[in-house]
Amino acid sequence: MSSSDTTASSNVGVVLGLMTWGKEGTEGARVHTIKDCEGMLDIFQKHGHNELDTAFVYTSHTSEQMLGETDWTKRGLVVGTKLYPSKTSDGTPITHSRADLRKFLDMQLEACKRTCFDMWYLRKLIHI
Structure with a gap:
């Protein structure tokens, strides 16, 4: 069965991580088009x-x-995002x-393109 034929749901909670979505040429980015992003969301939601x-x-x-460029707000998706104390790509400190x-x-x-998030994580890496 192809993934496009799947309408199943799952009892296992799955979170889709978007760390590879990004503008072409950006370090770590593997998914570069809104069409591909929305296709991933389609498949993800078809699995419940x-x-x-x-x-x-x-x-x-x-x-x-x-x-923000996808139609995610119309899909009823839950979004959590994070802020790490680090630096922006131009070197600006994030605290x-x-x-x-x-x-x-x-x-x-x-x-x-939101006024709030479902979850906002403030992350801090602790090196021991």
Whole structure:
């Protein structure tokens, strides 16, 4: 059976990670067109899933931009995104200060064309 014929649902919760969605030429980007992104969403939803994961750092912030260019808001999808203390592609520091949290949340919301997220993770890598 081809994936386009599948209308099954699953008892297993699956989250579709979007870390390879991004503008062509961006480090880590493997999925470059809105048509391909929406095709992935079609297949994902045909299997009964609706949760997406992205992050500001994925493909230099272009993953969230690609998501914003799809029709995801009309599909009833749940989106969680993350903010890591790191640097932007131009070297601007990202911290968890109040000012940066507001600034980068606004940037993420604008990229995804939303006024809120279902989940916003503030991540911090701890090296032991």
